[in-house]
Amino acid sequence: MMRHLISATDLTRDDAVLILDTAEELARVADRPIKKLPTLRGRTVVNLFFEDSTRTRISFEAAAKRLSADVINFSAKGSSVSKGESLKDTALTLEAMGADAVVIRHHDSGAPHRLATSGWIGGSVVNAGDGTHEHPTQALLDAFTLRRRLVGGASGGTGADLSGRRVTIVGDILHSRVARSNVHLLTTLGAEVTVVAPPTLLPIGVDHWPCEVSYDLDAVLPKSDAVMMLRVQRERMNAAYFPTEREYARRYGLHGARMARMPEHAVVMPPGPMNRGMEITAEVADSPRCTAVEQVSGGVSVRMAVLYLLLGGAPAAPARLTENLGDRA
């Protein structure tokens, strides 16, 4: 792992397991009377959000604060961005303020990469979702939840990956940065991934992704250890991708009868935010197989782990993280 986290493909298997293990230890901080660690004291984390987000932003904010970092929230609405300021000028402002890390969400794919490689800022860049490209911390959070549920044990599966687990990702793959990050990360961790969607909602080039493609949800469900439902992103849909919402829900929605076809141990990962009745029925959303609530606390732990591993050590360490683990004193 390097200075930035832009894409799930940046992570090796060992990097990813290290992040999950670190998150597992940091999750315990939430059970203590003082839910705070002094590790990032005096460091500044900027949440730079050009796109609306509730859970990701507060998750990063809570994570940074639990590590004692100073947090500056910057949203495009009501800032000089709405007056036409460019990404570069915003970045230079943040650099002048001494940002040690910038957590960026942007409506354009590639904005975090531009920020990280342009030389505009010296700190770390964490991609919190860019356009239809990637959302690596969400994928890490999904992997964290899957490892806890499927590998499990009292220790939450510390040290383990997801070898041999079958994960099915259903829905709007075309517009989903979460799907892209998950396909890469879960494959890196050894899982077998299948994406299921109507042909119109699959991106060009999906056949080069390291996953299987299917159009038939019912055929895949009995072989799935986990089913990840994606939100139909109406706000990104500028054409008719499927005839009616009802037809989509009938073919690709998850309801009680479909859930019954899944193996006993299999879990359902709902979209966040979810449209009840569209991708998922209330019956499924409220069932104990559904991971909605633990995803929230897990999100803080995973983002703490990412911030700690990027910022906690020596500044701008050139070596890969995992090479330095042998000699911890």
Add this chain to the structure above:
Amino acid sequence: MDSDTPAPARSVMEAPDIARALTRIAHEIVERAKGADDVVLLGIPTRGVFLAGRLAGKLREITGHPVPVGSLDITMYRDDLRLRPARALARTEIPGDGVDGRLVVLVDDVLFSGRTIRAALDALGDIGRPRAVQLAVLVDRGHRELPIRADYVGKNIPTSLRETVRVLLTEEDGRDGVLLGVRERAPSGER
């Protein structure tokens, strides 16, 4: 437990020495705590955890009742985090009844600069408020950089800064022993 030991290392403690030292420390804990009724042992990873486990076994033999034992990872509280790449974390496991109002005995393998113990005291302060905190170490090698001392010492080993002290424990290293070696490069101010 420095790992860079090029020169042949000299054994300064063997398995029976370690066992005897731990037995003596266990008796000292019982003596000073007047029965060890409210003692909680917290080992500092990695090897302190195993030593704490062994001490708990001996305390149980002496007092006849089980002594709560756990681990306290201090990584997030270290003062040298910025000097090296981010480290992996170890497990913090606080026994069920917590540490509030109890006598906490921190257990580590080697006491050197005292910085680890400083970090452990900070970490402990975020977990609860013990009645008192004491420190047990297998080896005290001197060279303190902070006003910290151990309450129970297995063996005092006077060393030079060029020397390394390596504690081996069966649970982690396959055998018990303490090795004194000489490091090739100059001391970097670690620990």
